[in-house]
Amino acid sequence: MSECVMEEEERAESTVPSCVSLKSDWSKDQPLHFGIGPQGSPLKMDEDRAESTVPSCVSLKSDQSKGGIINFRSSEEFYQKRSASIGDSSCPEGEKKRRTELQTADLNHSVSQGGELQEVIEGHKMSLKRRCEHVTEGTHEAGSGTLLNKIYTELYITEGQSEEVDTQHEVRQLERTSKKNIQDTPIKCQDIFKVLSEQQRHIRVVLTNGVAGVGKTFSVQKFSLDWAEGLENQDISLVLPLSCRELNLIRDEQHSLLSLLHVFHPTLQKIRAEDLTVWKLLFIFDGLDESRFSLGFNNHQLISDVTQVSSVDVLLVNLIQGNLLPSALIWITSRPAAAHQIPPSCVDRITEVRGFTDSQKEEYFRRRFSDEDLSKRIISHIKASRSLHIMCLIPVFCWITAIVLEDMMTRDQRGELPQTLTDLYSHFLMVQIKRKKQKYGGKQRPES
Numbered sequence: 001m002s003e004c005v006m007e008e009e010e011r012a013e014s015t016v017p018s019c020v021s022l023k024s025d026w027s028k029d030q031p032l033h034f035g036i037g038p039q040g041s042p043l044k045m046d047e048d049r050a051e052s053t054v055p056s057c058v059s060l061k062s063d064q065s066k067g068g069i070i071n072f073r074s075s076e077e078f079y080q081k082r083s084a085s086i087g088d089s090s091c092p093e094g095e096k097k098r099r100t101e102l103q104t105a106d107l108n109h110s111v112s113q114g115g116e117l118q119e120v121i122e123g124h125k126m127s128l129k130r131r132c133e134h135v136t137e138g139t140h141e142a143g144s145g146t147l148l149n150k151i152y153t154e155l156y157i158t159e160g161q162s163e164e165v166d167t168q169h170e171v172r173q174l175e176r177t178s179k180k181n182i183q184d185t186p187i188k189c190q191d192i193f194k195v196l197s198e199q200q201r202h203i204r205v206v207l208t209n210g211v212a213g214v215g216k217t218f219s220v221q222k223f224s225l226d227w228a229e230g231l232e233n234q235d236i237s238l239v240l241p242l243s244c245r246e247l248n249l250i251r252d253e254q255h256s257l258l259s260l261l262h263v264f265h266p267t268l269q270k271i272r273a274e275d276l277t278v279w280k281l282l283f284i285f286d287g288l289d290e291s292r293f294s295l296g297f298n299n300h301q302l303i304s305d306v307t308q309v310s311s312v313d314v315l316l317v318n319l320i321q322g323n324l325l326p327s328a329l330i331w332i333t334s335r336p337a338a339a340h341q342i343p344p345s346c347v348d349r350i351t352e353v354r355g356f357t358d359s360q361k362e363e364y365f366r367r368r369f370s371d372e373d374l375s376k377r378i379i380s381h382i383k384a385s386r387s388l389h390i391m392c393l394i395p396v397f398c399w400i401t402a403i404v405l406e407d408m409m410t411r412d413q414r415g416e417l418p419q420t421l422t423d424l425y426s427h428f429l430m431v432q433i434k435r436k437k438q439k440y441g442g443k444q445r446p447e448s
């Protein structure tokens with residue numbers, strides 16, 4: 001398995017097109033905006049993602065999906081909510097006090113008893129549903145995004161990971177990837193924790209790889225939404241998505257696992273240490289490649305108590321290794337080059353999001369446009385252009401294509417439709433500039 005991981009590392013050379021940064025920019029419009037910390041300390045986000053696998057000559061950040069997890073609109077809001085939720089627990093003294101309180105509390109009042117338990121779970125489901133049901137696209141106002149279920153198209157996900165490293169031109173590389181898929185074992189996103197054959201044992205830790213823009217975060221959002229709506233994985237008591245990007249914000253702080261949950265999932269204020277050990281939990285760490293933690297798996301403090309305070313990276317390592325909440329499920333998503341941070345011995349299943357098959361590409365465009373004629377024209381144009389057709393393996397590229405072709409086909413447009421990637425990128429840039437003008441007029445975009 002370690003060999004595979006090494007290969008993946010090399011594969012970091014990426015299957016995404018050069019000249020375009022496909023970083024998903026979920027913080028762009030609404031969710032996160034951390035300019036300055038509470039004491040005026042700068043909180044730089046979204047720079048130097050662990051290994052941006054693509055040169056950023058054009059940054060085509062698609063900010064649709066990732067806001068699903070938390071919606072702090074400013075650093076102030078984050079810190080207000082955080083202090084409200086954890087009191088002074090970020091300092092060791094405060095945490096000690098809290099721990100004592102927890103230990104001496106009357107267990108009879110535990111939320112895990114009676115209807116209150118159900119209430120907490122229902123409250124969390126509602127909150128997660130609210131966070132995940134919309135995706136924000138382009139320049140839409142916050143909250144006015146598209147319904148995830150309307151545009152979500154099944155992705156091609158396989159168990160195991162690709163073997164080859166290809167240094168050829170990216171388009172050929174993608175073409176090869178799509179052909180290779182035929183031999184792989186497909187797995188549905190909602191089944192990643194299920195034991196699917198007799199040879200398999202209990203699946204506790206799943207690592208999902210995938211190149212930039214291939215749909216990892218969308219998968220996390222869909223998985224969480226389906227759970228929150230009571231459709232899938234109902235044996236899990238709580239699904240707890242935590243974005244690695246947001247975890248970076250508290251990387252210099254001390255937390256217990258319990259206080260960490262309170263920070264990122266305020267609806268869980270009422271849960272107590274003992275509840276966490278009884279429930280079946282799923283922690284989702286989305287975007288390991290964005291994490292700025294150094295996960296020291298070989299040499300770290302051992303933590304097995306959810307109220308024990310430590311640094312966030314130590315908590316993560318203990319969770320992943322199973323020292324902390326050994327029965328909790330863990331799902332980590334990552335771009336390939338960062339996945340090696342997790343030792344293969346800790347991982348029970350590796351999956352890879354491969355993107356869209358040919359029929360899924362078509363379904364994507366049919367779902368996206370209610371105008372059937374428009375989607376038909378777009379699909380036939382893509383099929384006629386080899387480059388575009390191959391590139392549409394990557395969902396974020398479908399999104400770019402949809403934006404450009406919709407714009408060109410719905411206005412009185414005499415020019416030729418884009419045939420090459422360069423054409424498409426240039427048009428995409430023009431559409432974005434036009435949209436920006438429409439939204440902000442002559443005015444400067446508010447500082448973000």
Ligand SMILES: Nc1ncnc2c1ncn2[C@@H]1O[C@H](COP(=O)(O)OP(=O)(O)OP(=O)(O)O)[C@@H](O)[C@H]1O
Nearest residue numbers: 024064152153212213214215216217218395396399
């Ligand atoms: N299943 C899907 N159905 C419809 N659109 C999708 C799907 N998956 C991804 N997309 C489109 O691709 C974009 C990028 O997806 P996503 O952010 O999930 O990629 P990612 O793999 O998390 O990328 P990164 O590594 O850059 O974080 C989405 O904003 C959406 O436009």
